[in-house]
Amino acid sequence: MSLKAFHVIFITAASAMCVGFGLWMLRDYRTPEGSAGDLAWAIGGFVVGAGLLVYERFFLKKLKSVSYL
Amino acid sequence: MDIPYTSKPRPDTGLYNAKVGIWLFLASEVMLFGALFSSYILLRVGALEENWPHGLLNIPIGTFNTAVLIISSVTVVMAWASLKMKQFGRFKIFQAITVLCALAFLGIKSFEYKDKFTHYEVWKTDGTRMTGHIEGNPMFLTKAKLVAAGKDKIEFLADPHHYSEGKLKIGAQSGEHKHVEIAIGDIKRLSAFVPAHSTYFAIYFTLTALHALHVLGGAIVIGFLFGPGSKMWHTDPDRFTNRVEVAGLFWHFVDLVWIFLFPVLYLL
Structure with missing residues (x-):
């Protein structure tokens, strides 16, 4: 597996982690102790998660000629 | 070759x-x-x-x-x-x-x-526990070290909540830090947040x-x-x-x- 393939796997995992983080912070926000800061973290997590997927598409286009092996 | x-x-x-x-x-x-x-x-x-x-x-x-x-x-x-x-x-x-x-x-x-090395937990002889900082922010202190140094009390800045009250209470950071004086005789165990904790x-x-x-x-x-x-x-x-x-x-x-x-x- 080349660095290109491993990078795609890593960015996918990082994006999933960001979305999971966003969901976790959203859950904290919905508790009685939740604050606006928790909501901001949740939105940040979703935005970064989506941003990473956009970057992944750009990366795959840019390195189209490089092998996955 | x-x-x-x-x-x-x-x-x-x-x-x-x-x-x-x-x-x-x-x-x-x-x-x-x-x-x-x-x-x-x-x-x-x-x-x-x-x-x-x-x-x-x-x-x-x-x-x-x-x-x-x-x-x-x-x-x-x-x-x-x-x-x-x-x-x-x-x-x-x-x-x-x-x-x-x-x-x-x-x-x-x-x-x-x-x-973490300057953040402590105190287990008192009455069964209560509290976390916080010791005045002067020393690292790696234990009860044995305090006794060896001849101290008879510590000045402790206790956190508003103990972790046993739940993650959300700690995360909310509600309440104030309390300044307390703890006699060495009242301490059952003292540990910083180190592997031995x-x-x-x-x-x-x-x-x-x-x-x-x-x-x-x-x-x-x-x-x-x-x-x-x-x-x-x-x-x-x-x-x-x-x-x-x-x-x-x-x-x-x-x-x-x-x-x-x-x-x-x-x-x-």
Whole structure:
């Protein structure tokens, strides 16, 4: 597996982690102790998660000629 | 005689030597970290809720460190892609940013460690427990050390909530720190947040210190390829590009470990 393939796997995992983080912070926000800061973290997590997927598409286009092996 | 397949792939495997080597090494690393992750999960699910410290790690700092590592994984792959496109100058820039990110990660981690070494838990003889800081922010104090130093009391700045009250209470940061004076005779046990404090901190420091050592090792290799090792670009560019790819594969593994460590240690 080349660095290109491993990078795609890593960015996918990082994006999933960001979305999971966003969901976790959203859950904290919905508790009685939740604050606006928790909501901001949740939105940040979703935005970064989506941003990473956009970057992944750009990366795959840019390195189209490089092998996955 | 030259060693074959250092830059060109072997026809039967389709891989050059170093790539086979790094993947075998990474397979052993998966087993190492996998065993530690499994240990953590088994200890976590078997622990009593009130005895498992949670909510004690700083989520904004951990999130920032995660971002630093994600950025470094982008720059390390960009450095390799620059070499593929024969742009040595761009390679140098991306490689330098990767090393800086690694150093930033280690700097922030050491700051986090220092914060834990000056944060204490006191188990009192009446059965109550409290966490907080001792006046003067000393590191690694224990009851035995206080007795040996001839102290008869400590000035303690207690946290508003103990971790046994739940993660959300600690995270909310509601309430005020209380300044209390505790007589040494009233202390059953005193420990900073060090590996000896509890099972949680033992596994926390084992996992994060092992990961930090990998970051340091990766930074040294990437730094070498940025500096003296980059001379090879002028004599054997294909082999040099392969070396950068192998270093990048290791770096991605280190970053991927953190992607799993961060939610497990900081959130759960």
